[in-house]
Amino acid sequence: MTGVTGKTDCSKTTRGLASAILLSTLLGASLARGAEARKPTVESIGNEVQCTCGCVAPVNQCPMLNCSEKAEIRAFISKEISEGKEEKTILQDLSLRYGLQVLSAPPAKGFNLAVWILPGLGLLVGLSLVVVIVRRWNSKPADESPAPPATYDPKVLAAMEEEMKSAGLH
Amino acid sequence: MLQTIAVLIAVGMAVFIVFPLLSADTAAGPLPLDVTLLGDLKRRRLVVYDNLKDLEFEFQSGKIAREDYEALRTNYLGEAAGLMAATQEAEQLKQDDAVVEREIAARRATRKSQPKIEYKCQACGYENPLPVKFCGECGARLATPGKK
Amino acid sequence: MNQVGSVGLIAALAFAAYALVAGAVGGYLRSPRITRSAERAAWGFFLMITLAVAALEYMILTNDFHNAYVAEHSNRDLLTYYKVAALWAGQEGSLLFWTWLLSIYSALVVWQNRRKNRQLMPYVVSVLMGTGTFFSLLVFFVANPFQELAVATSTGTQAFTAPDGNGLNPLLQYHSMVIHPPMLYLGYVGMVVPFAFAMAALITRQLGDNWIRITRRWTMVPWMLLGTGILLGGNWAYAVLGWGGYWGWDPVENASLLPWLAGTAFLHSVMIQEKRGMLKVWNVALVILTFFLSIFGTFLTRSGIVSSVHAFAQSNIGPFFAVFLAIILFFSVTLLFLRLDHLKSENKLDSMVSRESGFLFNNWILLALVFAIFWGTLFPVISKAIENTTVTVGAPFFNKVAIPMGLLLLLLTGAGPLLAWRKTSFQSIRRNFTAPLIVAGAAGAVMFAEGVRNLYAWMTLFLSVFVAVCILGEFWKGAHTRMRTASENFAVALYNLTMRNTRRYGGYVVHIGIVLLFIGFAGQAFKADTKGLMQEGDLLRINNYELRLSELVSGDNPNYEYTRAIFSVTKNGEAFTSMHPEKRFYKASQQPTSYVAIHPTLSEDLYVVLAGLDPGTNKAIVQVFVNPLVMWVWIGGVVTLLGTLLALVPSRVEREMAEMRLAQEMIVQAGDAF
Numbered sequence: 001m002t003g004v005t006g007k008t009d010c011s012k013t014t015r016g017l018a019s020a021i022l023l024s025t026l027l028g029a030s031l032a033r034g035a036e037a038r039k040p041t042v043e044s045i046g047n048e049v050q051c052t053c054g055c056v057a058p059v060n061q062c063p064m065l066n067c068s069e070k071a072e073i074r075a076f077i078s079k080e081i082s083e084g085k086e087e088k089t090i091l092q093d094l095s096l097r098y099g100l101q102v103l104s105a106p107p108a109k110g111f112n113l114a115v116w117i118l119p120g121l122g123l124l125v126g127l128s129l130v131v132v133i134v135r136r137w138n139s140k141p142a143d144e145s146p147a148p149p150a151t152y153d154p155k156v157l158a159a160m161e162e163e164m165k166s167a168g169l170h
Numbered sequence: 171m172l173q174t175i176a177v178l179i180a181v182g183m184a185v186f187i188v189f190p191l192l193s194a195d196t197a198a199g200p201l202p203l204d205v206t207l208l209g210d211l212k213r214r215r216l217v218v219y220d221n222l223k224d225l226e227f228e229f230q231s232g233k234i235a236r237e238d239y240e241a242l243r244t245n246y247l248g249e250a251a252g253l254m255a256a257t258q259e260a261e262q263l264k265q266d267d268a269v270v271e272r273e274i275a276a277r278r279a280t281r282k283s284q285p286k287i288e289y290k291c292q293a294c295g296y297e298n299p300l301p302v303k304f305c306g307e308c309g310a311r312l313a314t315p316g317k318k
Numbered sequence: 319m320n321q322v323g324s325v326g327l328i329a330a331l332a333f334a335a336y337a338l339v340a341g342a343v344g345g346y347l348r349s350p351r352i353t354r355s356a357e358r359a360a361w362g363f364f365l366m367i368t369l370a371v372a373a374l375e376y377m378i379l380t381n382d383f384h385n386a387y388v389a390e391h392s393n394r395d396l397l398t399y400y401k402v403a404a405l406w407a408g409q410e411g412s413l414l415f416w417t418w419l420l421s422i423y424s425a426l427v428v429w430q431n432r433r434k435n436r437q438l439m440p441y442v443v444s445v446l447m448g449t450g451t452f453f454s455l456l457v458f459f460v461a462n463p464f465q466e467l468a469v470a471t472s473t474g475t476q477a478f479t480a481p482d483g484n485g486l487n488p489l490l491q492y493h494s495m496v497i498h499p500p501m502l503y504l505g506y507v508g509m510v511v512p513f514a515f516a517m518a519a520l521i522t523r524q525l526g527d528n529w530i531r532i533t534r535r536w537t538m539v540p541w542m543l544l545g546t547g548i549l550l551g552g553n554w555a556y557a558v559l560g561w562g563g564y565w566g567w568d569p570v571e572n573a574s575l576l577p578w579l580a581g582t583a584f585l586h587s588v589m590i591q592e593k594r595g596m597l598k599v600w601n602v603a604l605v606i607l608t609f610f611l612s613i614f615g616t617f618l619t620r621s622g623i624v625s626s627v628h629a630f631a632q633s634n635i636g637p638f639f640a641v642f643l644a645i646i647l648f649f650s651v652t653l654l655f656l657r658l659d660h661l662k663s664e665n666k667l668d669s670m671v672s673r674e675s676g677f678l679f680n681n682w683i684l685l686a687l688v689f690a691i692f693w694g695t696l697f698p699v700i701s702k703a704i705e706n707t708t709v710t711v712g713a714p715f716f717n718k719v720a721i722p723m724g725l726l727l728l729l730l731t732g733a734g735p736l737l738a739w740r741k742t743s744f745q746s747i748r749r750n751f752t753a754p755l756i757v758a759g760a761a762g763a764v765m766f767a768e769g770v771r772n773l774y775a776w777m778t779l780f781l782s783v784f785v786a787v788c789i790l791g792e793f794w795k796g797a798h799t800r801m802r803t804a805s806e807n808f809a810v811a812l813y814n815l816t817m818r819n820t821r822r823y824g825g826y827v828v829h830i831g832i833v834l835l836f837i838g839f840a841g842q843a844f845k846a847d848t849k850g851l852m853q854e855g856d857l858l859r860i861n862n863y864e865l866r867l868s869e870l871v872s873g874d875n876p877n878y879e880y881t882r883a884i885f886s887v888t889k890n891g892e893a894f895t896s897m898h899p900e901k902r903f904y905k906a907s908q909q910p911t912s913y914v915a916i917h918p919t920l921s922e923d924l925y926v927v928l929a930g931l932d933p934g935t936n937k938a939i940v941q942v943f944v945n946p947l948v949m950w951v952w953i954g955g956v957v958t959l960l961g962t963l964l965a966l967v968p969s970r971v972e973r974e975m976a977e978m979r980l981a982q983e984m985i986v987q988a989g990d991a992f
Contacts, residue, residue, distance in 0.1 A: 043847075050710045057568075058713060061561035104712030106697075111705045115697045119690035119719045126682045126689075134675065137596070137663070149247040152255055160215075160247075160254045167219040173321040176369060180329035183362040187333065190354040201348045201436040210526065221593060224739065231799040234738040235746050242740055295659045296523060307526050308664065 040087040042078050048087075048104050049073060049094055058104055073098070207298075207306045211257045214309065218250045256304045256311075263303065319373045320385060323464035326370030330421070331458055333362040334450035341444030345437075345521065353440040357428045360443050363450055364421040371418045374411060374463055378404050384479035387411055387463040393485035393906035395876035403496045404486050409620060409635075410463035412499065416616070417453040419500075419507040424450065427511055427536075438529065441518035449510050452642050460635050485906025488878070492558045498550035502574055505544025506612040509577055511536040512584075513609035513650075516602055520653045525660045527592055533605060534588045535966065541581040542962040548574050549955040560912050560927040562847060562943035564951065567716040569624040572695045573615035576688055580608040583684040586677050593739065594674065595664030599654070600681075602661065606650045611688070613643055623699055669741040676734035683727050690719045725777055728836055731829045732785030735792055753791065758784035775843035782833045782840070789826045789833075796823075817969065824965025831961055834954030841922075841947025851937040852883075860942050863924060864888045865897075870938060878902040880913075883928045883938050887917070899928040899940075922946040 043060060051062035053069040062070045076097070080090045094102050106112035149157060225246065229239040290297045296307035304311055337359035344352030374387070378401050383389040391411065392404040406412040424446040431439050457463070468475040489495075512533040519529035551571065552564035565571060584604040590597045618624060621636030669675070694711045701709045736750040761783040762776065770776045793812065800811035816823040850858045852867045859865075869884040880902045887894045900913035910930075917924040925943040932939055 048714055050712055057561070057566055061559075061563060061566060099708065101708040101710045104710055105715035106701070106709040106711070112701065112709060115694065115701075115709075115711060115715065118693050119686070122689040122693070123682075123686040123723070126686045130678050130682045134678065147248050147252065148244055149251045152251040153258075156251055156255045156258060159258065160250055163215065163254070164219055164222075164250075167216065167223075172319065173325060176322045176325040179369065180325060180366060183329070183333070183365055187336070187355055187358040187362050190351045190358065193351065201345075201350055201353060201440070203437065217593065221739070227796070227799060228738050230803060231795040233736070233746060233750060233795070235743045238738070238741050238743055238746070294662060307524075307660070 040081055040090060042074055042081065045077050045081075045087060045090055046074060048091060049077070050102055050104050052098055052102060073102075207260055207302055207304065208257060210306055211253050211260070211304075211309065215250055215253045215257075218246055218253065222246045222250075253309065256309060259303055319377050319382060320464040320466060323370045323373035324458075324462075326366045326368075326373060327454060327458045327462070327464070330363050330366035330370065330417075331451065331454040333359045333366060334447045334454055337363065337447035338444050338451050341440045341442075341447060345440030345444065345518075348437075350436070353436070353443075356440060356443045356447075357432075360421075360424045360428045360447060363447060363454075364425040367414075367418045367421040367454070370464075371405070371414060374414065375402065375405055378402075381483070383481070383483050384467055384477065385463075386465045386467040389467050389480040389483045391483065391486055393483040395906065396483075396486055397491075397877070399496060400486050400491050403490065403499075406499045406503070407486050407490055408463075410457070410461040412503075413453065413457050413461050413620075413635075414463055415500075416503055416507060417450065417457055419503050420446070420450055420453060420510060423508055423511055427514075435528070435532070437522050437524060438515065438518040441521045442514045445514035445517045446510060452638075456635060456638055460638060483906065485904060488902065488904040488907055488909050488911045489558055491877075491904075492554055494550045494553045494557070498547055498554055500547075501543050501550055502547030505540045505542075505547050506574075506577065506616060508536070508540025508543060509581065509609045509612040511540070512605050516605040517650060517653065520602065520657045523657065523660050525598065525657065527595070530588060530591050530601065534585070534592070537581055537584055537588075537605070537608070538962060538966055541578065541585060542959060544574065544578045544581070545962075546955065546959055548578060549952070553952065556948070557914055557916060558911070560914050560929070560941075562845070562925055562927075562941075562945060563842075564948070567694075567713040569695050570615075570619050572691050572716075573611075573618040576692060577608050577611040577615060579684050579688045579691075580604060580611050583681045583688075584608055586680050586684075590674050590677055596674070598661040598663065599658065602654055604681075606646075606654070607688075610643065610646055610650075611692075613639070613646065617643060618695070624695065671737060671742050671747070673734065673737045673739045673742075676730060676737045680727065680730050680734060683723050683730065687720060687723045687727075690723070691716065694719065721774055724836070724839075725774070725781060728778070728781045728785060728833070731832055732781070732788035735826065735829070736788055750788075750791075754784050754787040757787045772843040775840045778836050778840035782837050785829065785833050789829050792826055793823070816964070817967070820967045820969040821965050824961050824963075824967070827961030827964055828958050829961075831954045831956075831958030834950045834957055836954075838947050838949070838951030838954055841945065841950070844946045845943065847941065847943040849939075849941045851932055851935065852940050853935075853937045858940060858942060861944050862890050863894070863942075863944070864891075865926065865940075865942060867938060867940070868896075877906075878904045881928065881931065883926075883940065885915075885926060887924065895924075897924070897926050899926045901928045901930055918949050920949050923948045 046060040047058050049059045051057055051059045051070050051073065053062060059070055059073050073094070076094065077090060080093060085093070091103060095107075100106060106115060108116045149160075222243065225234070225239065225242055228234045229236070234242075291305035291307060291310055291312055293310035294305060294308040296305055298306050298312070302312060337356045340352055340356035340359060343349075344354075344356050374385075376382075377385045377388050378392050379398070381388070381392070381394050387408060387410050388404075391407045392401055396404070404411070406415040424443070427442065427446065428439075431442070435442075466477045467480055468477050515529050515533045515536065519525050548571075551574070555566065556562075556564035584601065587597050587604060588601055591601050617636070617639035621639060623636060694715055697711045698709055701707055732754065733751075736747075736754075738746065758780055762780040765776060765779055770779065793815070796815045797808055797811040800806055800815055801808060804811070804814070806814065846861055848858065848860045850856070852858060854867055854870060856867050857864055858867075865885045865887050867883055868886050871882045871884065873880050873882065880900045882898050882900045885897045885899075887897060895917050897915040897917055899915035901910065902913055903910045912927055912929060915926045923943075923945040925945055927941040927943075929939040929941055931937065
């Protein structure tokens with residue numbers, strides 16, 4: 001029987017196409033991160049810094065109405081900006097003043113590197129798992145595909161035809 | 171007062187719960203089966219027909235190439251025919267009165283013990299509770315049962 | 319009434335514990351009598367927990383302030399509507415509420431299966447009631463809502479009745495907050511049902527696809543409710559918290575997202591098992607993971623191990639949950655390993671380019687996302703334990719990680735359905751993808767010309783158009799095929815197409831909803847906001863809006879005092895609307911909140927917050943946001959909900975199978991004098 005042959009040239013091409021789409025999406029995503037580097041403003045840094053009043057939200061999003069910490073941190077940021085400091089330096093100064101927990105994500109150094117690395121690692125491990133599973137499926141012996149219908153008793157085929165008709169198949 | 175009512179409700183409920191245990195109805199057999207062999211075969215055929223219908227539809231709406239369509243169609247039809255053959259054999263067996271007797275005997279046996287290993291499927295390991303030629307779980311043909 | 323509640327709890331605990339044991343014994347001995355008794359105990363559990371809930375709700379509604387919980391979470395002048403919600407406003411009440419929902423689900427399952435799945439049911443009851451035993455233990459011994467209010471005196475503590483309660487947290491006094499927790503809880507709790515069926519199937523070795531069909535439907539319901547709950551929570555945050563957003567990657571928000579994502583993965587991979595008999599182990603693992611994450615979410619919300627805006631009183635229930643989680647994990651994973659032989663794949667993968675592989679990639683991204691969010695949420699705890707440094711992992715981290723993965727998922731949302739089952743050849747791919755890519759490319763060019771420069775936003779919109787064209791194309795092509803083969807007109811063809819395969823086309827509608835959600839998310843890139851100190855007559859400009867503060871009014875009602883700012887707004891110089899944000903001060907709880915004024919339109923929301931009055935000058939502190947496309951998030955949510963409901967309607971094949979099962983059932987029934 002013709003069966004299903006698995007890999008053909010066509011599927012290779014499509015695989016190439018699929019991975020090209022995938023790659024360009026990932027590439028685009030990493031480009032977008034690069035595009036984020038702009039001149040710092042109180043607002044842009046306020047998104048990267050946690051409010052210290054206990055509200056557990058970024059400074060820009062602190063829901064407390066009479067939060068004094070928010071104003072203080074913002075004043076500190078705007079002072080640093082007016083001194084012409086860069087975003088990186090400002091964030092460093094903030095963490096010196098308020099402690100590391102003021103940054104909304106820890107700097108990618110030392111142990112804290114793990115928080116950034118593991119999601120990527122998870123993605124890769126997952127992908128390799130998918131590939132392994134697919135390989136195993138593909139390598140299953142092909143003789144498991146059912147025998148062509150013609151080899152069966154006509155009585156069987158007649159019963160099947162009838163059932164198919166009642167199931168809405170011609 | 172209210173507390174007493176609450177306690178009474180709880181006690182009433184407890185009696186309701188324990189009641190089936192006290193019933194002298196020892197004639198009740200083991201728990202009925204969830205899936206019978208014939209039902210399972212039929213259901214699996216319906217899934218194949220459903221797949222066939224999908225395939226047909228995808229072919230007609232231009233989603234799938236003719237070559238793929240034909241290969242897959244033969245494949246599905248073969249699968250369905252295999253299942254139908256299994257059904258007919260099982261039905262043949264069922265018509266045999268002795269089989270009915272054996273089924274009853276097997277059911278009586280399961281009340282006291284685990285299912286006989288003779289009906290354990292070589293392919294998937296499922297222990298069929300009834301004497302069957304085809305596994306109730308995966309449909310594979312079973313080795314001839316030890317006792318006939 | 320406290321005594322009534324306590325009686326209810328004790329009896330419920332006893333019934334649950336009994337059902338846990340009786341179910342297991344009944345299943346092991348295959349005894350209909352013991353099974354029947356265990357099922358009745360599940361009914362008893364439902365009845366007694368209902369009694370306890372009724373007792374607490376009665377005390378709340380009648381202002382019975384000698385109960386500590388009522389005094390803490392309600393007050394006399396609270397609207398009745400919110401009084402009902404006080405049941406789940408605090409730790410003790412919400413745990414009781416959780417347990418009650420569990421008892422409702424259990425009763426429903428027992429009733430639905432009163433004549434079906436007799437072999438599975440004893441174990442299903444046992445697992446459900448095992449969970450019930452844990453929660454009623456917790457409610458009775460650790461977080462009991464039926465305690466008398468007491469004051470410490472020189473001779474010990476003495477009961478007393480408070481004249482009025484502390485009131486409901488004012489932040490919770492918002493309409494979507496009344497239904498958000500019940501929805502979310504229904505979602506969390508409901509995941510116990512698929513778990514129970516999976517465990518029962520593993521125990522009885524009935525791992526054909528009977529259990530997977532039951533489980534799929536029973537996952538869709540809580541999945542839908544959980545998703546709705548999450549969005550209602552976002553809606554609450556948006557309308558009440560006043561920072562102009564709806565999602566902040568707060569640990570508790572993440573906790574609710576995790577089981578939803580795992581459930582999404584299951585709902586996709588389950589199709590491979592139903593159609594092709596593959597991925598059996600993986601599906602069981604996903605059911606376990608989903609349930610584990612649901613309980614884990616509850617644990618995270620209440621144990622106080624991570625800091626969160628959802629300020630549940632930190633309490634001592636953490637360790638109990640940790641033990642319960644460990645039991646679930648040990649029990650289910652062991653069972654899974656013992657049954658690996660029964661979970662072999664029936665088929666093989668025919669081609670790398672097929673619907674099956676599309677689902678695999680979908681699962682890959684979803685699970686990677688679950689892992690990344692899980693990791694980021696717990697990292698502060700890990701860092702504290704290992705490095706002893708306190709760090710924060712906040713929104714920027716999650717955005718950086720989740721947005722690229724979300725975009726990949728969005729791509730698959732459109733591309734997956736275009737791949738045929740088993741095998742798709744290159745010609746077919748070219749034929750199916752050309753039109754969507756051309757339309758999306760054109761839309762992308764237009765958006766670029768219109769000045770969309772944010773890459774993420776551009777990609778989201780580009781992919782959204784791509785997916786929308788793919789899915790609408792599926793409807794269009796399907797309907798036209800029917801028009802050709804069955805000679806129906808377009809509307810009839812579309813209706814028949816959908817109703818014959820509600821799962822598939824309901825699923826497509828869900829995908830459209832997801833696209834709309836992503837379009838709403840993309841709007842975040844174009845937010846604008848401004849702030850001002852204003853007195854009556856002052857103007858504030860943002861984009862093409864002008865807000866004039868025409869009046870500041872103060873007032874009072876039994877529940878709160880307020881200051882209301884009345885703005886008349888013009889857009890492009892023409893009269894547009896008037897808006898009335900308030901700052902409120904709730905009397906019972908002595909807490910201030912703000913009431914945000916939102917003018918929603920399809921293209922953008924105008925969002926005005928009165929943050930307060932400047933103490934020195936008595937000028938109003940006003941914050942204004944323009945939030946583009948937010949409306950599409952809510953619309954997307956509604957479409958997703960409708961799509962799921964559509965997918966839950968039994969299609970023709972499913973009805974046929976149900977009939978067949980019924981016939982089969984009757985044969986079995988006749989055979990046994992049960």
